[in-house]
Structures are given as structure tokens and as C-alpha cells.
Amino acid sequence: MNRLIAPKFKQAQSLDIVFPEKNVADNGVEIYWLKEVKDESVKIDIEWNAGTKFQKKKLVAGFTNKLLLSGFASKTAQQIAEEIDFFGGYTNLELDKDHSTVNLYGLTENIESIFDLFSTAFLNVDFPESELRKEVEISKSNFNIDVEKVKVLCRRTFNQNLYGKNSAYGQLAVLDDFKQLNQSDLIEFYQNFYSTKPVIFITGNVDPEFIEKIKKWALNFNNEPHVLEKQNFEQHKGVLTIEKPDAIQSAIRIGRLMFDKNHPDYFSFQLLNTILGGYFGSRLMANIREDKGYTYGIGSGLAVLQDAAYFFVSTEVGKDVREETIDEVFNEFDILKKELVNDDELQKVKNYTLGEFLRQADGPLSQMEIFKNIYFNKLSRTYYQDYIRAIHTTTSEDLKRLAEKYLLKEAMLQVVAG
Amino acid sequence: MIDFEEFSLENGLKVIYHEDKTTPMAVVNLIYDVGARDEDEDRTGFAHLFEHLMFGGSKNIENFDAPLQMAGGECNAFTNNDITNYYDIIPADNIETAFWLESDRMLELAFTPKSLEVQRNVVVEEFKQRYLNQPYGDVWLLLRPLIYQKHPYKWPTIGKKIEHIEQATMQDVKDFFYKHYGPQNATLVVGGNISLNVVKDLAEKWFGDIPARPKPKRNLSPEPPQSEARSLEVERQVPSDAIYIAFRMGSRLSKEHYSGDLLSDILGRGKSSRLYQTLVTEKKMFSSVSAYISAGWEDGLIVVSGHLLKGVSLNDAEKEIWKVLETVCKSKIDDRELTKVKNKFKTSKVFSEQSLMNRVMNIAMFDKMGKLDKINDELAEYDTVSSQSLIDFATRVIKPSNSSTLKIKAKL
Numbered sequence: 093m094n095r096l097i098a099p100k101f102k103q104a105q106s107l108d109i110v111f112p113e114k115n116v117a118d119n120g121v122e123i124y125w126l127k128e129v130k131d132e133s134v135k136i137d138i139e140w141n142a143g144t145k146f147q148k149k150k151l152v153a154g155f156t157n158k159l160l161l162s163g164f165a166s167k168t169a170q171q172i173a174e175e176i177d178f179f180g181g182y183t184n185l186e187l188d189k190d191h192s193t194v195n196l197y198g199l200t201e202n203i204e205s206i207f208d209l210f211s212t213a214f215l216n217v218d219f220p221e222s223e224l225r226k227e228v229e230i231s232k233s234n235f236n237i238d239v240e241k242v243k244v245l246c247r248r249t250f251n252q253n254l255y256g257k258n259s260a261y262g263q264l265a266v267l268d269d270f271k272q273l274n275q276s277d278l279i280e281f282y283q284n285f286y287s288t289k290p291v292i293f294i295t296g297n298v299d300p301e302f303i304e305k306i307k308k309w310a311l312n313f314n315n316e317p318h319v320l321e322k323q324n325f326e327q328h329k330g331v332l333t334i335e336k337p338d339a340i341q342s343a344i345r346i347g348r349l350m351f352d353k354n355h356p357d358y359f360s361f362q363l364l365n366t367i368l369g370g371y372f373g374s375r376l377m378a379n380i381r382e383d384k385g386y387t388y389g390i391g392s393g394l395a396v397l398q399d400a401a402y403f404f405v406s407t408e409v410g411k412d413v414r415e416e417t418i419d420e421v422f423n424e425f426d427i428l429k430k431e432l433v434n435d436d437e438l439q440k441v442k443n444y445t446l447g448e449f450l451r452q453a454d455g456p457l458s459q460m461e462i463f464k465n466i467y468f469n470k471l472s473r474t475y476y477q478d479y480i481r482a483i484h485t486t487t488s489e490d491l492k493r494l495a496e497k498y499l500l501k502e503a504m505l506q507v508v509a510g
Numbered sequence: 511m512i513d514f515e516e517f518s519l520e521n522g523l524k525v526i527y528h529e530d531k532t533t534p535m536a537v538v539n540l541i542y543d544v545g546a547r548d549e550d551e552d553r554t555g556f557a558h559l560f561e562h563l564m565f566g567g568s569k570n571i572e573n574f575d576a577p578l579q580m581a582g583g584e585c586n587a588f589t590n591n592d593i594t595n596y597y598d599i600i601p602a603d604n605i606e607t608a609f610w611l612e613s614d615r616m617l618e619l620a621f622t623p624k625s626l627e628v629q630r631n632v633v634v635e636e637f638k639q640r641y642l643n644q645p646y647g648d649v650w651l652l653l654r655p656l657i658y659q660k661h662p663y664k665w666p667t668i669g670k671k672i673e674h675i676e677q678a679t680m681q682d683v684k685d686f687f688y689k690h691y692g693p694q695n696a697t698l699v700v701g702g703n704i705s706l707n708v709v710k711d712l713a714e715k716w717f718g719d720i721p722a723r724p725k726p727k728r729n730l731s732p733e734p735p736q737s738e739a740r741s742l743e744v745e746r747q748v749p750s751d752a753i754y755i756a757f758r759m760g761s762r763l764s765k766e767h768y769s770g771d772l773l774s775d776i777l778g779r780g781k782s783s784r785l786y787q788t789l790v791t792e793k794k795m796f797s798s799v800s801a802y803i804s805a806g807w808e809d810g811l812i813v814v815s816g817h818l819l820k821g822v823s824l825n826d827a828e829k830e831i832w833k834v835l836e837t838v839c840k841s842k843i844d845d846r847e848l849t850k851v852k853n854k855f856k857t858s859k860v861f862s863e864q865s866l867m868n869r870v871m872n873i874a875m876f877d878k879m880g881k882l883d884k885i886n887d888e889l890a891e892y893d894t895v896s897s898q899s900l901i902d903f904a905t906r907v908i909k910p911s912n913s914s915t916l917k918i919k920a921k922l
Contacts, residue, residue: 093715095570095614099606101581108534130532133860170791174782178846180853199857226794229819233797236749237817240645338747341635341643372584373575385631388639408639440580447582450534450601455864 104446107476110459112293115303121310123292124463125303129456134203134296135195137460141317142192142285145260145399149277150269155227156281157187160194162223164216169223172213181206189261190398191468192285200298204305211309214286219278232270243408245334246343246509253505254349254402256326261400288315291467295460323399325349327505334509342414342510346421347404348503352396353469357494359482361394361403364491366441367433368392368424368499369405371448373440375424376405384420386413396469403498411510418506428495432488442483449476512869512885514699515706517713521722522694525713526873526882528701530866536702537867538598538608540616541874544690545592546669547662547730547808555669558589559633559678560686564596566625568615581607589667592807593878599867602703606712613716616696619687626680633675637668645748646918656742657756657914661733663806692723697877701870733758733809741915743824750797751818753827754916759803759810759907763879768891769903770803770812775851776843776900777801777834778814782850785814788834795822795830807879812907824917838904843897855892 112124147153161183163169176183179202184195194214198206238244248264255262290313292306327349351358362370369376369392376390390407409417433441453462453476466475516526549556564587565574578585583600585608598608641647650666658664669675698717700709736758760766778785778801785799799816814835818827862868876885 095610095617098577098580099604099610101604101607102601104534104582104601104603131860131864133857133864170782170787173780174850177780177782177854178850180850180857182854182857197857197861199860202853226791229794230790230797233750233817233819237645240747240749242643339643340638371579373579381632382628385628386635388632388636408635408643410635410638440576443582444579444584447579447584447601447604450582451584451599454533454535454866457864 103443104450107449107453107480109453109462109476111473112460112463115307117307117310119289119311119314121289121292121313123294123303123306123310126295126456126460127297129295129297132199132201134200134298135197135457136207137293138194138290140192140286140288140290141190143188143190144263145189145320146285146318147281149272150263150265151273152277152281153192154187155224155273156278157185157192158227159219159223159278160185160217161213162217163220164218167213172209175209176206179205183210200296203296203298204302215312217282219275221275224273224275224278228270228273232267235267242336242339242341242343242510245336246345246507249332249334249509250345250347250505250507253328253332254347255400259323259325260320261323261397285318287313288317289313293460293464295456320399325400329503329505331506336510339510340411341408342411342508343408344414344417344508345404345406346504346506347402348505350394350401350403350498352401353471359479360486360490361494361498363441363445363483363486364428364494365392365394365403366445367437368428371444376421379420379424380407380417386410386417414508422501425495425499425501428499429492433491438488445483446480449480512863512873514873517710519693519713519718521720523717524697524877525709526697526699526877527706527709528699528870528873530702533703533866534602535866536600536602536605536700536704537870538600538605538612539699539870539874540596540612541697541878542594542691543695543878544594545590546665546667547591548690548728549662553674553682554665555675556678556682556686557594558667559629559675560683561587561589561594562629562633563619563625563683564615566622566629567620569618569620571611571614574611574615577607578611583608591663591667595871595874597867597871605704609712609716613720616691616693616717617720621680621684623680626678626683630675630678634672637672637675641668646752649754649916652742652744653754653756653914653916656740656916657758657811658733660731661809662730663733663809688723689726693717693720694722694725697874699870699874701866730808736912739910739913743917743919745919745921748918748920750820751824751920752816752918753818753824753831754813754815755831756811756813756914757907757912759812761810762805762807763881766903767805767810768895769900770810772851772892772895773838773900773904774801774803774812775854776847777838779854784834789816789830793830795819795827824919828915835908839901839908843900845897848897848900852892856889859889
């Protein structure tokens with residue numbers, strides 16, 4: 093044994109993905125069932141096209157989602173929560189710009205009871221005024237806490253100026269918007285969007301009869317999902333600064349609109365992003381954290397939504413070094429444009445990425461997330477094989493070309509808050 | 511059910527193996543029996559700073575992360591008041607890389623001045639980002655010394671103050687390493703798609719020649735029982751008032767842990783909990799309430815906290831919290847309510863144990879708690895908690911003379 097020599101290792105070559113079984117209800121609602129689960133856990137995800145981009149009035153999509161289990165004539169929100177809790181169930185209501193999601197968690201022995209309680213509450217909800225007022229007060233309070241955080245201030249301004257404030261994605265709620273919310277807005281949004289066909293994902297070793305039951309339940313939804321007209325984005329380029337005098341750190345976000353997962357440059361750009369700021373050993377981490385000690389963390393990424401995608405670098409640094417940090421970020425862009433990534437670093441990032449795939453696909457819940465990525469981004473079933481092949485074949489010349497093409501300072505929106 | 515097998519090397523390193531043939535991955539986890547509780551009072555935050563330095567290169571390997579990433583692996587670590595834990599998640603085929611890296615940094619660190627200088631800065635930025643530049647970020651910096659007057663739980667893992675981190679010297683680093691990072695003070699847990707024989711061979715090969723170093727004795731001053739209500743009120747630049755009430759209770763290793771955990775769920779977990787029902791839904795005084803336990807290994811806390819809505823005074827809010835707490839001691843907890851929190855626990859346990867990482871880390875924790883043989887008894891422990899034992903627990907613990915209250919008044 094020689095401690096100076098690293099042990100031999102292999103490069104991961106393939107990724108085993110178990111695809112869920114597709115079931116279709118009589119009205120066309122799709123139910124994807126992953127039954128290869130070795131314990132009693134069951135997760136049900138129900139997703140509607142009912143994200144914030146569809147709302148005509150700010151906050152309506154969010155509050156409709158938040159209040160989906162807020163009660164009806166004969167049952168309060170409290171009772172619904174207590175009954176689901178009694179069966180050991182967990183519910184989670186989630187919203188992003190595109191989708192509204194209900195997640196139900198439980199064990200096989202109780203999942204049917206949990207689902208029935210959810211179903212009754214969901215189908216009968218009448219959005220009681222008192223629950224709405226309560227949630228508005230809670231959200232206002234949380235909103236006020238949030239906007240004290242430089243990271244949040246920075247992200248808000250970044251989002252608005254990335255998409256443009258006239259686009260559906262670029263809308264930004266302010267405190268006054270909470271006052272405008274009415275019960276009737278929620279009811280209208282619910283009737284309009286939650287009557288449409290959802291997509292249902294079930295991860296768990298449930299009885300086939302349960303799947304039949306879900307297929308029948310799906311007949312409650314007969315309208316086609318809403319589709320938004322193509323949005324027009326107007327990204328701001330250049331620097332925007334939000335001063336917060338009492339802050340001791342500044343949040344920085346630099347980025348631009350980009351292409352989606354079907355673009356031919358996508359795979360290789362992901363590799364370039366990983367080198368720049370996509371993992372702990374990235375150049376930005378090495379420079380800004382491990383060499384200069386300016387920050388606890390810095391990273392970059394590529395975020396893909398239904399109608400847009402963007403690249404971003406984000407960090408929080410001492411206020412006194414924010415200019416230096418921004419200069420160093422662009423400096424790292426320039427190095428990627430001028431110098432070829434050496435073989436050792438390229439190999440490291442390729443191997444790391446392949447290992448990351450294995451980690452991300454580990455376990456049934458992760459496998460379902462992998463499938464959802466394919467489903468919602470309309471990717472081919474061979475997407476991950478294609479991705480792995482592209483990683484193997486990307487060269488340092490490819491990466492330099494991509495850096496020259498996309499990592500352009502003049503194309504970037506830069507936001508500093510703090 | 512978590513299965514495992516254990517063996518030891520001659521130098522005193524304990525190794526535990528956990529098989530999982532359904533994953534392509536392996537986890538190598540090293541837990542060291544050292545945490546913020548082992549620090550000097552005038553050198554706090556050191557165990558955590560040291561954790562950062564463990565990534566700054568070791569005797570024979572310049573950089574920890576790069577070779578691991580080269581083998582497709584990823585790593586992280588955390589420090590708390592009780593222990594420090596390091597883990598590597600790597601394709602099972604490449605597990606030897608993790609053995610090589612972890613063993614070399616147990617053998618000896620590189621002790622480079624550059625690493626110390628940079629990590630001091632990184633941790634200072636972490637201190638600012640998480641504890642000073644966030645609304646309510648300094649709560650535990652304030653609350654701990656109010657609750658603990660003798661025991662080292664009186665400071666948080668990040669340290670009492672930034673100055674302590676800035677003052678750390680290379681000699682401190684070396685002393686700490688040789689005192690706390692020997693094989694006898696660690697447990698290696700290896701889990702995943704790999705055989706016991708391979709783990710035995712690799713453990714012997716890479717860790718076998720690390721010299722034994724004496725296991726440090728721990729001699730902490732226990733915190734005397736509390737006998738008077740304590741409180742502190744501060745003004746901060748925060749948008750809304752907040753209140754935190756902490757009660758001393760038994761440690762993670764005591765029977766009280768299970769009662770405390772279930773009682774905190776009854777009080778503050780989710781929308782059907784008593785505090786939420788009364789204070790958020792009915793009285794509309796709070797925007798959020800919660801109750802949780804600290805699960806410290808030496809001493810435990812049950813904490814009730816909440817953010818106030820505008821127009822509600824801190825004193826009224828405090829009174830209303832106490833009214834809810836008093837009902838637990840006075841009235842019966844019915845079977846349905848108790849079954850509810852037990853069922854919730856069961857579901858979350860099944861989901862949590864799906865992850866190989868969580869199982870391996872659990873094994874490491876239970877071993878260092880000295881109750882590895884009890885790792886599969888947790889559900890049964892929760893099941894033995896009865897309505898009467900919860901009321902007894904509440905009567906013992908939930909009282910003003912056992913409480914420390916922190917009120918944060920909004921200056922905005």
C-alpha cells in the first residue's frame with residue numbers, strides 16, 4: 093500500500109432507470125405508478141397546470157394552492173388536518189410558476205384513508221373567508237421576514253428583471269397585493285384550473301385496486317389543461333443595486349436567459365457550468381471560498397422552467413468584498429473563454445457528474461423524480477443515456493466554444509443586494 | 511429494521527457494516543466523538559472550525575475533495591454540540607477511494623497555514639450569513655447562555671463570538687487533532703452494495719496501521735437542575751416580535767426523550783396541534799408556532815416558539831402560550847391524540863430509512879450514544895408512552911421554574 097497513490101476506480105457507464113407503469117383513466121388522465129418499493133411508504137403527487145403564470149391577479153394561484161384543504165360547510169381545516177394526521181399522513185401543497193402540486197405521504201396500511209380524506213376536502217373546498225384572512229396575515233408576516241434577507245431581496249429583483257415585469261414569469265408581489273385578495277378570486281381560480289386534468293404519480297407498493305380507484309377518481313377532471321400563449325421576455329442587462337444599510341453581507345446574483353433541455357448545447361453546457369460553479373470543487377468555490385475566504389458558499393446553475401430557462405451565479409459575501417467578488421466571477425468567465433480546461437479537471441468533472449447521476453437515481457422516490465423530469469420537459473426516454481454519452485464525448489474545445497458563446501458579460505443581468 | 515455487523519481493528523477503531531444490495535452506491539461514514547461540548551469556554555467554535563480544516567489536505571494527499579470527485583464521489587460533514595460526522599457517498603465500485611482519503615486524514619492532517627487562514631475567513635462568513643445577517647439568526651446565541659450556566663451547551667456550535675474563531679492558532683489545531691481524532695475516538699460505518707469481506711479487508715488495509723492514540727476523558731460540569739424562571743428581552747431589527755420558551759428535560763439517552771418528542775408533536779407539529787389550533791386559528795395572535803426537542807446527548811430541551819402577528823403584545827402572547835401548556839398538565843390526553851402523533855412518527859421513520867445515507871448515519875449516532883443494540887427498538891420505545899406518562903412528564907417539565915424565556919421585540 094502506498095498512500096501517495098490513489099486507488100484504482102471505474103467510471104460509471106450506465107444508469108438503471110425503472111420507469112413507472114402508465115395507467116390511463118377513461119377520460120385520458122394519466123396515472124404513473126412505480127410499484128418497485130420495498131418498504132411500506134407511499135407517495136402520491138397530483139399536478140395541475142395551475143402555477144403563478146396563469147393568474148390574472150397576483151397571489152391568487154398561491155393562495156388557492158395554500159387553501160386547497162381549508163375546509164367546507166361541514167368540516168374545518170383543523171378537522172381535515174387532524175383526520176389526515178390521525179392516519180399518519182402528511183400533505184404538502186406546492187406551487188411554482190408552472191404547476192400546482194399536492195403531495196400525499198403515508199404507509200400502505202393507511203394510504204387509502206388518507207387519500208379519501210384528501211379527496212373529500214379537495215372536491216368540496218369552499219375557501220372559507222376566515223381561513224383566507226388567517227393565511228393572508230400569516231403570509232404577510234412571513235413576507236416581511238423574508239424581505240429582510242438580502243438573498244431574498246436579490247432573488248426578487250433578479251427574477252423580475254430576468255423575465256421582464258410585463259411577462260407572467262416576471263410578476264412580483266408586494267405587500268399591497270395581499271389587500272386585494274378576495275375569496276371569490278380563489279373560487280374562480282379553483283373552478284377554472286383545478287377542474288382540468290391533472291397528472292398523477294404514485295410511488296409505492298399499493299394494491300392494483302387502489303390504482304383502479306384513482307382511475308375512477310380522475311373522472312372528476314374533464315377539462316383540458318390550460319396552456320399559456322408564448323411569453324415575451326425582456327431581460328435587463330447590466331447592474332442593479334439594492335442598498336440595505338444595516339446588512340453586513342451582500343447577496344449577488346448574475347445571470348441570463350438560456351436554452352432548455354432539448355437544445356443541442358444543453359448537456360455540454362451543464363458540464364461547463366459544473367466546472368464553473370456546479371459542485372464543491374468548482375472554480376468559483378476554489379477561488380472565492382477556498383482561496384480568498386470571501387464567502388461560505390458560491391454556486392452556479394441552469395434552471396429550466398416550462399417557458400424559459402436561465403443560467404445564474406449566486407452567493408452571499410462580506411459587504412466590503414462585493415466588487416472584488418463580481419470581478420472574480422467575470423474573471424472566471426474569461427479564463428474559460430481563453431484557456432482550455434485541462435484533462436485532469438475535465439475528467440474529474442465528468443466522473444463527478446456520472447456519480448451524481450447515480451446518487452440522483454438512488455431509491456424509488458428519486459426514480460420518480462427522474463421520470464417527472466423526462467415527462468414535464470417532454471424529453472425522450474433515452475434522455476439519460478444520451479446525457480451520459482454526451483458527457484463522455486464532450487471535449488475541452490467544446491467547452492471553450494460554449495464559454496465564448498454564452499458566458500458574455502454584456503449579456504448578463506447583475507443584481508447586488510445588501 | 512436496520513441490520514449491521516461490527517468488528518474492531520487492533521488500534522481501537524470500531525467498524526460497522528450495513529448491507530444494501532438494492533443500490534449502486536456506498537456510504538463511508540466516520541463519526542468522531544468530539545463536539546462543541548469539548549471546547550474551552552474561551553476558545554469556542556473550534557470543533558466546527560476544525561471540521562473545515564479536515565478538508566484542507568492530509569499527510570499524503572494534498573486535497574481531499576478532488577480525488578473523491580474523480581471517483582464520482584461526494585462528501586460533506588457536520589458538527590453539533592455532541593459529535594462531528596463526516597461522510598462520503600460514492601459509487602460502490604469505487605469505495606476504496608473513500609477509505610484511502612478518510613484514513614489519511616485520520617493518520618495526520620497537512621496543517622498548512624493557508625488552509626487555517628482561509629477557513630477562519632470562511633467560518634467567519636458562515637457566522638455572519640447564518641447567525642448575524644438573518645432575522646432571528648442570533649436566537650440560540652442568546653438562549654443557550656440563559657438556559658445553561660455551567661455546562662458547555664451554553665454556547666452554540668458556531669461559537670460564542672467571531673473573535674474566538676479569528677484567534678485560533680496552528681498549535682490549537684494540532685493539539686485538537688492529536689487529542690480527538692485518533693482511531694479509538696471514532697467509529698467507521700460502511701453501508702451499501704458491498705460485501706462484509708471487502709469492508710474488512712479495506713478497513714485493515716487503510717486504517718490498520720494508524721497508531722492508537724489515547725481516548726480523551728470527558729469531564730464536563732453537569733448543569734444543575736433549574737429552580738427559577740429565567741427571562742431575557744431584547745430589541746432587534748426584525749419585522750415581528752417573537753417568543754421562545756425552553757424547558758429543561760432528559761437527554762437523548764433518557765426515557766424522557768420519547769415523552770418529550772411526542773409531547774412536542776401534540777403541542778406544535780402541524781395544523782392539528784394544540785398550539786396552532788388555539789394561537790393561530792382561534793385567537794389569531796401568532797403567524798407561526800412550533801414545538802420541538804433539542805435531543806442533546808447530555809441534557810435535553812423542549813422548546814416552544816412563535817412569531818407574533820402585528821398588534822399583539824409579547825406579554826399577552828406569553829400568557830396565551832402558558833394557557834395552552836397548562837391544559838396539557840391538567841386535562842387528559844385522549845388515545846386518539848396520542849395515536850395520531852405515534853402514527854406520524856411511524857410514517858416519517860419509514861420515509862427517512864429509505865435513504866442509505868440516513869441509515870448509515872443513524873448507526874453511527876447510535877453507536878456513539880452507546881446504544882447501538884437499541885437501534886431497532888425506537889418504535890417500541892414510542893409505543894410504551896402512555897397518556898398518563900405524558901401528563902406526568904408535562905407536570906414535571908412544563909412549569910415556570912423550569913423555563914427560560916427569550917422575547918425578541920421588533921425595532922422596525
